[in-house]
Amino acid sequence: AQSVSQHNHHVILSEAASLELGCNYSYGGTVNLFWYVQYPGQHLQLLLKYFSGDPLVKGIKGFEAEFIKSKFSFNLRKPSVQWSDTAEYFCAVIPLSGGYNKLIFGAGTRLAVHP
Amino acid sequence: GAGVSQSPSNKVTEKGKDVELRCDPISGHTALYWYRQSLGQGLEFLIYFQGNSAPDKSGLPSDRFSAERTGGSVSTLTIQRTQQEDSAVYLCASSHEDRNHSPLHFGNGTRLTVT
Numbered sequence: 001a002q003s004v005s006q007h008n009h010h011v012i013l014s015e016a017a018s019l020e021l022g023c024n025y026s027y028g029g030t031v032n033l034f035w036y037v038q039y040p041g042q043h044l045q046l047l048l049k050y051f052s053g054d055p056l057v058k059g060i061k062g063f064e065a066e067f068i069k070s071k072f073s074f075n076l077r078k079p080s081v082q083w084s085d086t087a088e089y090f091c092a093v094i095p096l097s098g099g100y101n102k103l104i105f106g107a108g109t110r111l112a113v114h115p
Numbered sequence: 116g117a118g119v120s121q122s123p124s125n126k127v128t129e130k131g132k133d134v135e136l137r138c139d140p141i142s143g144h145t146a147l148y149w150y151r152q153s154l155g156q157g158l159e160f161l162i163y164f165q166g167n168s169a170p171d172k173s174g175l176p177s178d179r180f181s182a183e184r185t186g187g188s189v190s191t192l193t194i195q196r197t198q199q200e201d202s203a204v205y206l207c208a209s210s211h212e213d214r215n216h217s218p219l220h221f222g223n224g225t226r227l228t229v230t
Contacts, residue, residue, distance in 0.1 A: 006157075034218075044158075044206070046218040090158060102171055103148065103219060107157030 004093050006106035013081050013113050021076040021109045023091030033074040034092040034103070035065055044090070050074065061085070086113045117141065119222035121207050127228045128197055136192040136225045140209030148219065149182055149192050153203040161205075164190065197229045 007022040025031065035047040048059025055067040065076045074091060091106040120139040128134050140147050149161040160174035164184045175181070179197075184190040194201055204226050208219040 036219075043223050044208075044219070044221040049218065102160060102163040102174075104160055105150070105158035 004091055004104050004106040006089075006091050006109050008109045009107065011109055011111045013111070015083055015113055015115050016080050017113075019076070019078040019081045019085070019111070021089055021091075021111070023074045023076065023106060024072050025074070025091075025093045026072065027093060027095035030096040032094040032096060033065075033067060034094075035059065035063070035074075035076050036090045036092060036105075037087050038090070038108075039087045047076070047089070081111075081113045083113050083115050085111060087111060119207055119209055119220050121205075121222035121225050123225055124223060125226045125228075127230060130199060130229055131196055133193065133195045134197055134227065136194075136205050136207075136227070138190045138192070138207030138209075138222060140188065140190070140207070141220055142188075144209035144211055144220070145187065146210045147184060147190050148208045149190070150206045150208065151203045152206055152224070156203075158206070161192070194227075197227075199229045202227055202229045 003026050005024045013019060033050040036044045037047045038044045047063055048057050048065055050057045050067045056064060058064050063076060063078050065074055067074050076089060088108045088110045090108045092103050094103050119141055122137045126134055145166045147164040151159045151161055162175055162182045163171040179195045182190060182192045190207065192205060204224040206221055206224045208221045210219050211217040
């Protein structure tokens, strides 16, 4: 079945550690890719997105993600995390197969950053 | 401007009762999604409305679930004969009609508890 996979369900890091959260999707063809974040007690918000062009995209708060088409991956990275990055992170995909298509989310990765 | 508004914010109901959850999207947004967020389950797609097109209902888990969108604006998600496994946070999101997909704007959700 077509899906979005986030391999790490829980990640615990110390401040200043580097972060990489994996995301793989199983849709063939062209896709739009997103990372959303949900901070404790807040609603989901967009972190970054990829539609086309440079496969390395920059988002808010120092996050970036790299689209590797051959690996069907869109991993999220941050060189040095802060306590305030504690949140749940969701990868999401829109497979573009003509017309309008729905946004499908991965199961999420819960990140805890300890001071 | 106003964001996506969902009501009620919390709903406790007895098993077997029907419930209605309401979503007021951002004015002018033609795309509207319902998702379900359960502990450890991530974001489960339920239904997608886009303009005047027939809704994509492929994510509805059973025929007890239905949704309407009246006048291309307000949407209601109805769960009939609720079961305990329906307990979750039900999230609504909207975006502009845009093939490249404008970011989703999420509401704060309705936390449904079935006792």
